[in-house]
Amino acid sequence: MAVQPEGTPCWADAMFTDVEGAKSFYGDVLGWTFGEASSEYGNYTQAYADGKAVAAVVPPMPGQEGASQWCLYLASDDAAASAAKVRDSGGEVLMEPMKVGDFGTMCLARDPGGAVFGIWQAGVHEGFEAVAVPGAYCWAEVFTREPAKADAFFPAVFGYTVKEMDDAAVDFRIYSLGENMLMGRMRMGEEFPPEIPSYVNVYFTVDDCDAAVQRAVDGGGILRFGPMTMPFGRFAALSDPQGASFSVIDVTTTEGEQPTLTDVA
Incomplete structure (x- = not known):
């Protein structure tokens, strides 16, 4: 799929203490298959529905262990500019924009009511390869x-x-x-x-x-x-x-x- 307009949901991932358990559960429920864990990026592992990338699972980084939850990423043309808008609009930037190789730039934020979400400025990873089909x-x-x-x-x-x-x-x-x-x-x-x-x-x-x-x-x-x-x-x-x-x-x-x-x- 092409890079999505600013603000469009474009990716989802979640941290799991038991990544293998998560893979087994979502594989059974949603029919996902999984790629190889990327050791360079914290064992980030993409999930696929009918061969299309639809989400990812990852173990928590040391010190970030806590309740598992899904994080939805919203597309941005400029993650730094979006982070500034988050602050200007009363939200909180939890993780400053960070370049992830040539895949893109990510940022984590929280709205004034406490909902956490991600911001994704696409590089070679443009986000969901499929939406609104089984597993996606x-x-x-x-x-x-x-x-x-x-x-x-x-x-x-x-x-x-x-x-x-x-x-x-x-x-x-x-x-x-x-x-x-x-x-x-x-x-x-x-x-x-x-x-x-x-x-x-x-x-x-x-x-x-x-x-x-x-x-x-x-x-x-x-x-x-x-x-x-x-x-x-x-x-x-x-x-x-x-x-x-x-x-x-x-x-x-x-x-x-x-x-x-x-x-x-």
């Missing part, structure tokens, strides 16, 4: 306790427009570039334990949501929500055995009419 990334949502801060921050950094669904029963908005819907923003309510921080939830595509959930549970994962069918597909929220949250979605199984979207002033 499909969608993401910022789950936040500070929705107003998120709705100001992400458009300021990446130029998104913000749309809301008419008659939505929940506090949910969509971040778009032009006509392209890129991410959702969901307000975290009391159903989320207070110890769970704001985070970016990544959706991976499957061809059968219920079967994928069963494989996940059989492999030690925890079903958090669903499966549920909506106009966008049949989906479920899960945690893997090491605690990383993610969702699976079958975009071919839908129910109901697509909602009307209205620009938010």
Whole structure:
């Protein structure tokens, strides 16, 4: 795939203390195969769906051991400029822009509500080689306790427009570039334990949501929500055995009419 417009989700990876366990779990649930670990880059290991690069897993660096979580990277034409916008807009730069060989330049940041995400300025690694096909990334949502801060921050950094669904029963908005819907923003309510921080939830595509959930549970994962069918597909929220949250979605199984979207002033 070509380099994506600024602000487009372009890559996802996660740190796992038990990398082999993660490979086994996601291989079973999503059908991933894995390349060779790159010792030069901390044993970073790419995952593939039908031969296309779709994500990566990596062991934590010494001193960075902690809860596993998926990190979504947003495309940038200039990672240093994006990092400056993060600071100017009330966010925090967790890792300064760092060149990763000739692959590209990465940066880690946190929005004012606490959600961590990555910034990726592509070099030879342009990001996802496939999206919205079984095993590949499909969608993401910022789950936040500070929705107003998120709705100001992400458009300021990446130029998104913000749309809301008419008659939505929940506090949910969509971040778009032009006509392209890129991410959702969901307000975290009391159903989320207070110890769970704001985070970016990544959706991976499957061809059968219920079967994928069963494989996940059989492999030690925890079903958090669903499966549920909506106009966008049949989906479920899960945690893997090491605690990383993610969702699976079958975009071919839908129910109901697509909602009307209205620009938010």
